[in-house]
Amino acid sequence: MDRDRILLTPGPLTTTLRTKLAMLKDWGSWDADFNAVTASLRSRLLDVVHGQQTHVVVPLQGSGTFSVEAAVATVVPHDGHVLVLDNGAYCKRAARLSQMMGRQVSVLAFGEDEAVSAAALDERLATSPGITHVILIHCETGTGVENPLVEVAAVCERHGKGLIVDAMSSFGALPIDARSVRFDALIAASGKCLEGVPGMGFVLLRQAILDSCAGRSQSLAMDLHDQHVYMGKTGQWRFTPPTHVVAALSEAVTQYVEEGGQPARLARYADNCRTLIDGMAALGFRPLLRAELQAPIIVTFHAPAHPAYDFRRFYEGAKARGFMLYPGKLTQVETFRV
Numbered sequence: 402m403d404r405d406r407i408l409l410t411p412g413p414l415t416t417t418l419r420t421k422l423a424m425l426k427d428w429g430s431w432d433a434d435f436n437a438v439t440a441s442l443r444s445r446l447l448d449v450v451h452g453q454q455t456h457v458v459v460p461l462q463g464s465g466t467f468s469v470e471a472a473v474a475t476v477v478p479h480d481g482h483v484l485v486l487d488n489g490a491y492c493k494r495a496a497r498l499s500q501m502m503g504r505q506v507s508v509l510a511f512g513e514d515e516a517v518s519a520a521a522l523d524e525r526l527a528t529s530p531g532i533t534h535v536i537l538i539h540c541e542t543g544t545g546v547e548n549p550l551v552e553v554a555a556v557c558e559r560h561g562k563g564l565i566v567d568a569m570s571s572f573g574a575l576p577i578d579a580r581s582v583r584f585d586a587l588i589a590a591s592g593k594c595l596e597g598v599p600g601m602g603f604v605l606l607r608q609a610i611l612d613s614c615a616g617r618s619q620s621l622a623m624d625l626h627d628q629h630v631y632m633g634k635t636g637q638w639r640f641t642p643p644t645h646v647v648a649a650l651s652e653a654v655t656q657y658v659e660e661g662g663q664p665a666r667l668a669r670y671a672d673n674c675r676t677l678i679d680g681m682a683a684l685g686f687r688p689l690l691r692a693e694l695q696a697p698i699i700v701t702f703h704a705p706a707h708p709a710y711d712f713r714r715f716y717e718g719a720k721a722r723g724f725m726l727y728p729g730k731l732t733q734v735e736t737f738r739v
């Protein structure tokens with residue numbers, strides 16, 4: 402192969418040469434030059450969702466799940482009660498990590514091939530006054546469903562509940578407007594739709610709830626309030642930052658803005674998604690989801706019914722031709738994802 406294989410996976414994904422080249426420099430983690438990269442990156446991440454007036458953004462070392470865990474620990478009080486809107490694998494992960502951190506957790510379950518329902522949430526909140534926070538996965542990467550963020554946020558606001566949004570696989574591609582959609586925390590990461598390399602996440606925290614978050618986290622390393630306060634004072638990360646990952650994400654965001662930001666990225670992904678689904682249909686592959694539920698980010702296909710089909714062989718065949726696929730994440734039906 403004279404070029405890297407193309408990653409048709411939701412992250413890590415194929416990065417541009419410019420993004421790769423941004424990692425060829427070493428940075429001092431305490432140095433003013435690196436602090437300037439962090440500050441500029443934080444500001445531009447807020448711009449993506451128009452959050453300059455309403456939110457702060459706190460970066461955190463680690464994969465995306467670290468930031469989900471940190472957001473729940475920082476935002477939900479120890480005696481809080483979390484309701485998880487569950488239509489897939491990442492929802493179940495959010496419920497599990499909330500429970501493991503000692504928060505009371507309830508689950509409102511939906512089918513994996515449907516979106517979660519704001520009306521069902523409305524009913525549940527009306528009869529369960531003890532719930533303090535709702536967790537929504539914006540795009541459920543396990544299947545590719547887009548969940549109704551705007552409607553869910555409106556229901557949470559009407560009932561006076563906090564909302565935590567895992568926007569890991571949607572941030573930067575699907576529109577999110579912090580000026581009109583109220584959320585307490587929204588989580589994303591470097592290696593998905595912003596097209597950086599994996600290694601850090603970040604959480605947008607609503608300014609109005611920041612003070613109440615002090616001292617809530619039972620974890621030292623995952624305390625986003627402390628990370629925010631320390632960064633405000635020193636411009637530095639509390640513990641060793643993933644310097645090369647930060648530099649690569651900064652360069653990736655520069656290209657994101659040059660491309661035309663969120664509308665341009667959504668248009669490119671939507672175009673790719675249409676090409677993919679149409680081309681696969683011509684080959685006889687059926688997507689799992691009805692078209693109106695499908696986010697243009699990751700598509701789940703049914704495995705072919707042919708008795709000779711074997712995902713490993715299919716995967717190796719595609720890999721030999723330069724493309725990396727993703728296994729399915731459903732328990733009931735055999736699928737794969739692109």
Ligand SMILES: *Cc1c(COP(=O)(O)O)cnc(C)c1O
Binds near residue numbers: 465
């Ligand atoms: C990728 C992803 C995560 C984080 O997964 P990591 O493996 O920790 O990076 C969380 N939620 C969703 C919806 C995701 O797509």
